[in-house]
Amino acid sequence: MTADVIIIGAGVTGAAIARELSRYKLKILILEKEAEAAFGVSKSNSGIIHAGTQNPPSSLKGWLCVEGNRLIREEIAADLGLDFAQCGQLIAVFDLADLPELEIIKKEGEELGVRGLELVDRAWLDLNEPNISPGVKAALRVPSAGIISPYRFVYALVENAVKNGAELKTERKVTGIRPQKGGGFEVVAGGEVFRARFLVNAAGLYADEISAMAGAPTFKITPRKGEEYLLDKKREHLSNHILFPLPSATSKGVLVIKTADGNPMIGPTAHDVEDKADLSTTEEGLEEVLAGARRLIPSVSKSDIIAYFSGLRPVAGKDFIIRHEDSAPGLVNAAGIQSPGLTSAPAIAVMVAGILKEHGLGLEPKEEFRRLRPRPVHLFQVPPEETRRLIAKNPAYGDIVCRCELVSAQEIRDALKRGARTLDGVKFRTRAQSGRCHGGFCTTRVIKIMQEELGLPATAVSKRGRGSELIKDERK
Amino acid sequence: MKKRDLVIVGGGPAGMAAALAARAAGVQDVLLLERDQYLGGILNQCIHPGFGLHHFKEELTGPEYAGRFAALVAEDRGIEVSLRSFVVKLTKDKELSYLRPGALEEIKAGSVILATGCRERTREMIPIPGSRPAGIYPAGLAQKMVNIEGWIPGRAAVIVGSGDIGLIMARRMALEGMAVKAVIEIQKTSRGLVRNVVQCLEDFNIPLYLRHRVSAIHGRDRVEKVRVVKVDDASVDVPGSAFEIACDTVLVSVGLIPENELLEMAGAEIDFRTNTPVAPGVNLTSIPGIFACGNASKVYDLVDWVTRDSELAGKMAAEYLERPEAADR
């Protein structure tokens, strides 16, 4: 199969690039090693759409973040039906002697183009953040920051790209890349060979290996682990903003985060690790996060925790690496996409399209680019009249499968129709199994719906792809 | 909004006993809402014997015990059973909304009995660090998989916690040919009934490690092993005592939590430590006319006592319906 552009990796970076390129008359192929999109770094992060502050004014990631934030706020969230909430962020200081530090962050942010930055005092905090620690003396308010569901962001980008003609092939781990004599590449993935003139490397933690495979061993990725802990929805109103401490010499700072689903989250840690697959959480990590969160909100308790995970930031030096590799003509790297990669993705996509054009890819706009994606139904978000209308249209919206998060059988079928292939894929799209009981009640029902819709034996249903099947044998 | 005399939420043993007792005490109109597709609740997956010794003076399995009540409920024309009906809202004025396939219903009840049972505490609540592969199940989920669906979850299991469901599942999995490597309990004694320790573990030579804890779960896609540490009487790790057990399945049986989210929504007082209603007596809540019975009111270890107390709840609701002023005062 031959494409104009092959994108390796269906995380937020690859997905945003695919959608951007799908505006043009191009054949685009995305190759992903996992069973679904968004199963890499993009599924496990803080979900913050950063404003752009706290990046050096000269950095690539600084201006891409500011521009990505603008694109999400002004266009993409509405076009793609995303749950984006612009709740704003506070950077807190515990000592008024640190105010000059906030002034520097403000000045550097403004240089990057972040708007609306404002220092707020204790009286403002008393009014707007009733649970914040009395130790917090002042803060920098960053109104353009917000939150998003990271995986649903990726699914929306992928679905929209596919709607506009891009193709996603999952379970296609790229294992070989052969530069061709007359230009272009042959890519071996999952036993198949694909060809394209241009290759975009958006392989997250593995981008160094992909770049080397294509003939440009120009950087190394070091995973930096971040552990995060989600709290019960009952604590939804713990804070009204995303809370950051001013980073100190000893600690980068644990945040109190809001999430698109209502559960507050505390974290992340930041420790370099060796293993790109080490997604474990640790007792030390939990203690570090709890202590850090309590500095900001003293009432956070260990018993509030209902889930936890860790993610690995793909770090390659201090900044993103977004460039054409002259040693491998036709290869464009979008690598080292650490934080704020989720925010920057739409701007990275525009930049990558520009680099491809510079190197000879014709970008002729399609007559019709379908930029809108209808928002999927989530019963927990709709008022009763709307629920009634949905049930009248389709009785299965009244058939509740997940009781903790109020998810109906039809929402699960919708998710499967939109591409979910695994229990985690269903969970990320619908929230079924992500509440207090962790799937204790609904897992068997979800498995049965997956069997019906996908025509699978129970033994083939997996948590997140091959090797993670849930059932070893079936007794008839 | 339709009016109903008594609405009972939950069609397990508690809800069924309450419905029948309310009828016996003279209530004319009972609506029994059950979210599953059959009555019986958790008993349906408890296919082992040991139920009914007190109430029926004979030994029944869970489905047999539930079946006897379900038959009586089915015969009673004053009880309307609505299956696959999920209550999404309850107010202190006893207005309820529920969803069922094809409808969103809203009703006003004279009295409400919540018989919503328990959920299991999870791995996340302990919390056990490590990775999050496939193969970790709350014990009750594993029980449902094996007993109702005929799905065997793995080949070699370790059970965290010695709650009754975990003990019973140890035996069940052993009978299904799985290797049950160990039951790990942090307390000094088992949390389950003595008879279950004897019949489910000792008779099957399954080791029970008391004063031990699982300190991590490892595995990339599927569970590969757990790490276990011995703890002292203050629950502090004993240095140098850690060891690993290879397994592909971890069952978590570390207790139950009454499901009282509806009661909380209605504004009743809840003890958030136990998730049970704060009230002056058995089956009561802080809202007159709204009762809670069975495992939703407290965690019982025998269904016979659930039946006994839930029958009382049915009677209490009948009395309330007759003279609401008496309680509202």
Ligand SMILES: Cc1cc2nc3c(=O)[nH]c(=O)nc-3n(C[C@H](O)[C@H](O)[C@H](O)COP(=O)(O)OP(=O)(O)OC[C@H]3O[C@@H](n4cnc5c(N)ncnc54)[C@H](O)[C@@H]3O)c2cc1C
């Ligand atoms: C703890 C933590 C918190 C964070 N918080 C934030 C935040 O709040 N805001 C923010 O903006 N950013 C945040 N980030 C950063 C953000 O998550 C990442 O920058 C972003 O998700 C990177 O996306 P990606 O698409 O580049 O990588 P990925 O999502 O990892 O995508 C790469 C994809 O490539 C696939 N792949 C790899 N190798 C191959 C191969 N050989 N063949 C085929 N496919 C392959 C992978 O399976 C994967 O799906 C955070 C990160 C972490 C770890």
